[in-house]
Amino acid sequence: MTYPTTPDEWVLYLQRLHDTELPSLEGLDAYYEGEQPLTYMNPEILAEVQDRLKAVIIGWPQLVVDAIEERLDITGFRLPGATGADEDLWKVWQYNDLDEQAPQAHVDALALSRSYVTVGSREGSDIPLVTAESPLELFAAIDPRDRSVRAALRRVNQPEDLARVAERTATLYLPDETIWYDWSGGAWKEVDRDEHKLGEVPVTPIVNRPRLRQARKTRTNAYQLRYGRSELASVLPLSDAANKLATDMMVAAEFVAIPQRGFLNVGPDKFRDGNGNQLSPTQVLMGQLLAIPGKGTDAKTFEFSTADLNKFIQAINALAHVVAAMAGLPPQYLGYASDQPASADAIRSAESRLIKRAERKQVAFGGSWERVMRLVRRFQDPSSKDDPALHRMETMWRNAATPTIAQAADRAIKLYAAPAGQMPIVPLRQTREDLGYTDVQISRMEEEDEKARQQDPVAALGRALDMNSTNGTGDDGGAEPAGDRAPQTAPAEGD
Known part of the structure; x- marks a missing residue:
């Protein structure tokens, strides 16, 4: 297949592909919002009662999506060898309000089969701009060979209202540049361009339930299975x-x-x-x-x-x-x-099934968020492309199960507590992670633990004795070895 070679050709190509699937995406969106038309109703009856009765919509589609999304909470990103979440990446996450955007991206991915996350330069700041995008506005062409994004187009239509006139804008994402367009005179006109020279498109799809097959045709439509499948399809x-x-x-x-x-x-x-x-x-x-x-x-x-x-x-x-x-x-x-x-x-x-489904989503969506964070590092440091640590990054999720606080605490104590002379099964930091505390909270706890150890004289004496018993060799002016010291005898009574 011959792909477009110029930006203008890419705009027309992606626009045509997006327009083809917009009706099905808008239909899924209507089902999630509870705005779908009523089916199976006799038209004559509907015409007579529509002014007296409204369609009764049972929100099962929204329930199916929200039940999974409520268990998909990201708590950080951990690099290999690190004990906690990476502070720089979490700073970018917080700066871009991704705590609020990530759940929206997950909802669209579950309901509409996919969503997107874009990364770009931020004017007046060295922190990259990261935004979650809807598949109703953005479409990305996927390379069937390596599943990478060839190009992406985002179109936004602002309808006319009392405060402004109608506006149509578009953004074309290419491997080495990002181009902005305005609709004028019946065509797209370029207004700005950012040549970032990344060598890859700064758009990451979050795909729900992708398949290995390219497409499947039905009587009414052709579904791109690699672009995902909605959780609503079966219900x-x-x-x-x-x-x-x-x-x-x-x-x-x-x-x-x-x-x-x-x-x-x-x-x-x-x-x-x-x-x-x-x-x-x-x-x-x-x-x-x-x-x-x-x-x-x-x-x-x-x-x-x-x-x-x-x-x-x-x-x-x-x-x-x-x-x-x-x-x-x-x-x-x-x-x-x-x-x-x-x-x-x-x-x-x-x-149990709902928890397992949520854990599967954590694995699939976590890989997409890790690619987003690698793009963030690329914008911060172009030389990080070949950093092997970034390719072993791990997305940290809150536990998808719903144990009570007492159950979680009891399990954690049993794993951390150990008989005298034995090491615990898990260290204290892992225990606190299992209890659901964030990396910031755990770091604050560890600071308080250290202060308490410094202020406890008994603990300080115990540490000193441990150091003496460990370092006391007698060869460097330290304490004598225990085997070389003369035994101390109590004085006899009457001496």
Whole structure:
């Protein structure tokens, strides 16, 4: 395949690819936000009730995504040989407010199959600019040979409002330069350029569930499997069915939850509103009246009993069970509860699949964030490209499980405590990391520990005795070896 060779060609090429998949991405975004259209509803019924009833949307898609994202918290980046998180990288992380941006990037990656993180120069500062970007605005072309980014294009459309006119801007990311464009005169016009000479595109995709295959075609679309797959893909049909049932339940509540009265031998054309206008059969029905024309002349009234809506609830609950099984969600996440509260062991067992799914995401997303931090170092120090330590960087995550504080403390104490004369299984610093303390908190604890040791005279005496017993050889003016000292005897009584 022949790829574009000039920036203008890259803009047109990436724009065309992005426009092709935007409808599917916007559809997934609508499902996550709970704004998807109602399916399976009869158009005639929808036209009659749309001004009286709103579609009942059950937010299962958002629940599936948020349940995983809530367990994806980054606490730092550790280089090989270091005991804690790298302070310089964490400074960049905090300076760019990535504590707030990273969860947004994870949500888009889980819901829309991927998100992006860009790195660039910051005006007036030596700290690189790092931003998380939505796949609704940015598209990156992936090289099928080494999975690297060939080029990326970000387009932003600012709609017109009372404060400003409509604006369209674009940013083209290439291996050695970044170019900014404005839309003017029906075409993109270059307005600025940064020649960073990195030799690689400063854009990193965070891809959810990528596949080894390049693409898969369906009857309606072609999916780029290497660009990821949404976590919502398997639950969307179930969500549509549940929304339909919930809306049908509301329609049934509107028509038959209240006893319905009827007239026999009276046609619907006999009913009129307060202005004398004839009512349609549906309007008559929605007024809790059922008109049945007949051959007789005498009008008769009758009444139907109310309908049982529990069948709708049972059907929705059955779909909820399937969603829980496919998404690995515990039953309590979908509102199931019993009279007897679940035990701690039962809760941990129910969360086992969800925890494992979150840990898988930590591994996949962690690799992307490590590539971002390597780009940060490249902007800070161009000579760091061949630093092998950066390629062994480790992303530090908070524990994806949800143990109670007492359980975590009990486990940590058992691993750290050891019988006299034996070394603990894990050192104190690792114990504090397992308890969920940040690297800053652990460093502050270690400073307080050192102050306490310096202020404790008994501990100081013990350290001095240990030093004397270790260094006392008798050859350099120190204490005599224990084997060469004469035994001290107590004086005899009466001396």
